[in-house]
Amino acid sequence: MIKLFLIDDHPIVVTGIQNAIQEEEDIKVVGTALTATDAIRQLGELTIDLVILDIALPDMDGVELCKHIHKNFPGLKIMVLTTYGQVSFVTAMLRSGAMGYLYKNTSESELVLAIRKVYEGGRYLSEEVNQKLIAKASRTLPKRENFIPRLTRREKEILDLIVAEHTTQEIAAKLFLAPSTIETHRVSLCAKLGARNLAGLVKNAIKLGLV
Amino acid sequence: MHKIVLALNILILWISLNGQTDIPGTVSTFTKDSIQADFLLQDAYRLLDSMRVDSAMNFFETALQLANEHQNNVLEARALNGIGYVHSIYLSRFDTAQVHMRKAYQLFVEEEQPILAARCLFDLCDVLRSVGQHKEATEVLIESARINEAEGLDSINAGVYYKMAGVFAELGNPEQHDRYLDTAMRIATKYQDLLLLAICNMSLGLNAEKRGQLDSARYFSQLALEIGLQRKDPITIGYAYENLGSVEATFGNFVLAKEYYQKMLQVQNIPPFDRAQFSFFYGDFLLQYNRFNEAKEYLGQALESAKNMEAKPLQTLVMKQLLQLYEKLGEYENAYRMSNQYQHLKDEIRSMKLRIEVEELNLKYETEKKEKAILALQAQNAEQQFFLLQSSAKARQRFWWALTTTLCLLILGGGFYLFFRNSQQQQKLVEKEANLQEQRLHQLQQEQKNLSLRAMLKGEEQERSRVARELHDGIGIILSALKMKLEKIAKASKGDASPSKLVDKASAELRRIAQNMMPETLAKFGLITAIEDLCDEINFSKNLKVTFEHYNLALPLTEKNVALQVYRIIQELLNNVIRHAEATEAFVQIIQSDRLLLLSVEDNGRGFDPSDQLQSGHGLKNINTRINYLNGKLSIDSVQNQGTTTSVEIQLNLQT
Incomplete structure (x- = not known):
């Protein structure tokens, strides 16, 4: 028997979950709470296998609640059912001990599948969450050492002229820009290339193969 | 806790009632009729003392008529105040009460009767609190205290400060509550105001209860009950019983608590508002002890009366408990309906x-x-x-x-x-x-x-x-x-599954819109994560590949507002790229160099002529407002068919 505990401040969600599992004879909701405080109180009193919680709760942040449950009830499996889709929330919840992450528009069959998977000790992320994590991972910046900053068109243009030993005044005249604008670009180039002065800027630009 | 403080504060009215007869009529030209009217007013308050509300109302109205006939403005104002008072305390008709009291106050001011004006404001405070206008309630109390002080009537101010403490408790400001309660008690001690002291002590008792000091909590409540019984004061008696019941309930003495609560319900001559509160207290108590069906009956009664009186704060309290009750009973549809009503009402009262x-x-x-x-x-x-x-x-x-x-x-x-x-x-x-x-x-x-x-x-x-x-x-x-x-329908009838796919789409879109409106992650994880999330979301849902790079970005925690504005600027710039640029790639960068913050958003879209006012002005109005606010500078580089780079330069005013 899989004993569920639901934490969500919207009763209709609770109803939805109950409907979804009503044909599953080995899954049962043993308790519900509308607030984190009530949940923490009840968790100490009941025997539970799996907690399903939302991130937006009236009295406490879901991430904090997840951490709390993970720390104080180590055997409990935790699954997130939420409307929040941001990757940062997904990673924060997974880091806080959640083993599953589903959106509230999940289908009944997927919900049941996820409950079983997490109960057995596995992880379950809904398809959209998975896609987002993969998209994020494939774009994550490489390590700082061999990182080559990306320059805007204007920065590239100005860097080329600096390396070609033009003064700020000359560059300004050439590009029809105010000298102060060129100065600003120089500041950002120095910050991006990790240089403290013009000499360092030129050196690093050549080293990184930007010119 | 909250509810009891609210209840206690109603009690203070009772004091004002006892004190009311002491205030001398300051009528200068006594005609026979106006003396009669003056007596009528005093008698009316005595009638209220013995709960003969209808007769009291009659007296007030007769006094008003006499005052009008003789064009005695002070008497008229006093009668109006009295009528308002009855409407507020005994009939719980707050709108009518407010109209009468405001008119009375106006007249008192015109006739230069500061003491009576102060008392009128004191009465008005309760009306305002009952309808959830706490800001106005504070204002009238402050004015009332100021007048009393100027007139050298410190003793009256004990009640004013006590009430002030109550308003702050309702506003969730415990420091101010304690400060005003302390002042009230000092004045009450000085002037030997027993009843007020007892009530203040009840407040202390509740704090003791919260801290788990059962004995002192009992002691204070018992004291209040004794004073109430001695003075044959139904409201004090009722609330004292409720207090005792609540103490016992907190410490698990169900039977004893129930006895106290039932005694509370049996007290006669309780005005409708307090009657509704009592039902709520009892219902709440039963709910705590899982007597769901009984609880439902009493909470239902309380909600009905609260609705009729338009006493919104009480209404929200009752709804919150009913919501819990329905949930526990498994009546989810009722719970859902209640949840909506509750949220709505709460929003209405609080946020607005x-x-x-x-x-x-x-x-x-x-x-x-x-x-x-x-x-x-x-x-x-x-x-x-x-x-x-x-x-x-x-x-x-x-x-x-x-x-x-x-x-x-x-x-x-x-x-x-x-x-x-x-x-x-x-x-x-x-x-x-x-x-x-x-x-x-x-x-x-x-x-x-x-x-x-x-x-x-x-x-x-x-x-x-x-x-x-x-x-x-x-x-x-x-x-x-x-x-x-x-x-479920599709499964049962083996029908078309596409409607549910459409709902999926709607949910995803809704999630995206809500996120755009309120970047939850900004407050929680900071600017960098919030912008990463924003880019992720665009990468996921739009045909645009966004890259984000940041250098030396370290906004101090105190610069939350700058962070929000920077986030909004980048969000708007990206929106412009999505809407107008026809780009496939965009690049966002934030560079911080000491106090200089540089933002750029670059795309590879169709570009435009920045000197074309109409084109470049498009979608930039909102951004400009924010940049102005930050004293920033905007510049646009655009080349036809190559793309656009929009840069913003902000000088931070960091306190170092």
Whole structure:
């Protein structure tokens, strides 16, 4: 028997979950709470296998609640059912001990599948969450050492002229820009290339193969 | 806890009732009728003492009629105050009460009756609190205390401060609550005001209860009950029983607690508002002890009466408990309905009436201050300019005179030369001063502009967050439920599954819109993560590949507002790229170099001619407002068919 505990401040969600599992004879909701405080109180009193919680709760942040449950009830499996889709929330919840992450528009069959998977000790992320994590991972910046900053068109243009030993005044005249604008670009180039002065800027630009 | 404080505060009314007869009629010209009216008023309060509300009302109305006939404004005001009082305390008709009391107050002020005006405000406070207008309630109390102090009536102020403490408790400000309660008790001790002391002690007892000090909690409540019984005061008795019941309930003595609560319900001559509260207390108690069906009956009664009286704070309290009850009973449809009503009412009371009003008031006040300073400076400037004109005219005259004299009397020339030079120096000084004034005026104008910009941006953020919450909590949840139902139907009839796919799409879109409106991650994880999330979301849902890079970005925690504005600027710029640029790639960068913050958003889209006002102005209005607010600078580089780079330069005013 899989004993569920639901934490969500919207009763209709609770109803939805109950409907979804009503044909599953080995899954049962043993308790519900509308607030984190009530949940923490009840968790100490009941025997539970799996907690399903939302991130937006009236009295406490879901991430904090997840951490709390993970720390104080180590055997409990935790699954997130939420409307929040941001990757940062997904990673924060997974880091806080959640083993599953589903959106509230999940289908009944997927919900049941996820409950079983997490109960057995596995992880379950809904398809959209998975896609987002993969998209994020494939774009994550490489390590700082061999990182080559990306320059805007204007920065590239100005860097080329600096390396070609033009003064700020000359560059300004050439590009029809105010000298102060060129100065600003120089500041950002120095910050991006990790240089403290013009000499360092030129050196690093050549080293990184930007010119 | 909250509810009991609310209840206790109602008790204070009872004191005001006992004190009311002591206030002398300050009528100067006694005619036979007006003496009669004066007696009528005093008798009316005595009738209220013995709960004969209808007769009291009759007396008040007769007094009002007499006062009108003899055009005695003070008596009229007192009668109006009395009628308002009955409506507020005994009939719980707050609108009528307010109209009467405000009119009475107006008359008291016109007739220069400060003591009576103060008392009227004191009564008005309860009306305002009962309908959830806490800000106004505080205002009238402060005014009332100020008048009493000016009139040397400190003893009355014990009640005023006690009530003030109550208002702050309702506003969730315990420090102020304690401060005012302390002041109230000191005054009550000084003037041997037993009943008020007992009530203050009940408040302390409740605090003791919260801290788990059962004995002191019992002691204080018992004391209040004794005073109530001694004075045959039904309201005090009722609330004292409730207090005792609550103490026992907290410590698990169910049977004893229930006895106290039942005694509370049996007290006769309780006004409808308090009657409703009592039902609520008992229902709440039963709910705590899982006597669901009984609880439902009493909470239902309480809600019904609260609704009839439009006593909104009480209504929300009852709804919250009913919501819990329905949930526990498994009546989810009822729970859902209640949840909606509750949220709605709560929003109405809190966010609209309280927060926004108080904050707007504050901002308005600050802006006004700036406006006044500007006006003063402008006046000063005008004066200065006038002086400047005059003195330069004078200087010209002096110069010609000096010249002629020098020509005629060269010997005296030196002396006149010195005089001329002196006056020139004086003029320079005046000019310099005028310049300084000009600068200050400019600075003040800038500050005022910033204040109103801030008010505008803040209002916008509040509105966005409200709408986002409603989307999440309202439509989002309904869509989820709809999807589950649709799936069930499709499964049962082996029908088309595409409707539920459409609901999925709607949910995803709704999630995206809500996120755009309120970047939850900004407050939680900071600017970098929030922008990463924003880019992720676009990468996921749009045909645009966004890259984000940041260098040395380390906004101090105190710069939350700058972070929010930077986030909004980047969000708007990306929106522009999505809407207008027809780009496939975009690049976002944030660079911090000491106090300089540089933002750029670059795309590879179709580009446009930045000198074309119509095109470049498109979608930039909102961004410009924010950039102005941050004293930033915007520049656009665009090349047709190559793309656009929009850069923003912000000088941070960091406090180091």
